[in-house]
Amino acid sequence: MKVLGKKSLSTIIKIFLWVLFTVCLIVVILGGVILIKDFTFFKSTNTLKTLIILYLSSWPASILISQFIGIFKSLENNNVFDKNNLKRLKVSYISSIVMGLMYLINSVILFLNKENENWMIIYMLLTYIITLVFLIFGVGLIVLSEIYKRAIKYKEENDLTI
Amino acid sequence: MSIIVNLDVMMAKRKISSQELSEKIGITPANLSILKTNKGKAIRFSTLDAICKELDCTPGDILEYRKS
Numbered sequence: 001m002k003v004l005g006k007k008s009l010s011t012i013i014k015i016f017l018w019v020l021f022t023v024c025l026i027v028v029i030l031g032g033v034i035l036i037k038d039f040t041f042f043k044s045t046n047t048l049k050t051l052i053i054l055y056l057s058s059w060p061a062s063i064l065i066s067q068f069i070g071i072f073k074s075l076e077n078n079n080v081f082d083k084n085n086l087k088r089l090k091v092s093y094i095s096s097i098v099m100g101l102m103y104l105i106n107s108v109i110l111f112l113n114k115e116n117e118n119w120m121i122i123y124m125l126l127t128y129i130i131t132l133v134f135l136i137f138g139v140g141l142i143v144l145s146e147i148y149k150r151a152i153k154y155k156e157e158n159d160l161t162i
Numbered sequence: 163m164s165i166i167v168n169l170d171v172m173m174a175k176r177k178i179s180s181q182e183l184s185e186k187i188g189i190t191p192a193n194l195s196i197l198k199t200n201k202g203k204a205i206r207f208s209t210l211d212a213i214c215k216e217l218d219c220t221p222g223d224i225l226e227y228r229k230s
């Protein structure tokens with residue numbers, strides 16, 4: 001199967017990302033409405049801080065997905081060495097690290113919570129894993145963007161060698 | 163860049179058009195324009211060889227170093 005170009009793997013991933021982006025937008029809108037509407041209910045439970053952080057993390061997640069849609073769109077159009085992709089990668093790693101930090105705060109809050117129930121301990125462990133995943137992913141994207149930057153530079157040089 | 167391409171001067175001396183030169187040396191007019199306007203990053207020896215052969219000159223007639 002083709003990786004780049006029309007009707008390729010990039011097209012399938014782009015469609016999948018669009019679905020994910022739509023879900024993310026629904027979470028951003030509905031999550032905010034539910035949080036505001038039932039604020040007093042959530043305040044009475046010990047999950048309010050966690051819910052707020054989870055809700056806030058949906059914003060960088062939406063940004064991250066939208067950037068990936070842009071990247072895969074350019075791959076679909078065979079525009080691999082596009083300078084805009086470099087900007088998209090930069091925004092992506094910032095979003096990823098922000099998400100990682102949000103989950104880190106979340107895991108600290110959960111750790112300090114003395115009324116931990118069984119499900120919360122499992123969730124806390126999951127949060128540690130998610131934190132690590134996003135932070136490592138962010139660092140990976142930093143490295144990737146630097147490689148991409150050099151690749152664009154070499155390509156430009158090659159294009160301008162007559 | 164400190165390297166200046168004086169291709170247009172040599173072309174004027176030899177009274178040859180861009181279209182004609184590009185056809186003779188086997189590069190596109192767009193690439194020749196990049197060379198003439200000093201936008202190029204590098205030049206292949208094969209291209210330089212073809213230009214020198216066609217314009218009957220030396221690389222020094224085409225390339226010039228100016229301290230910036």
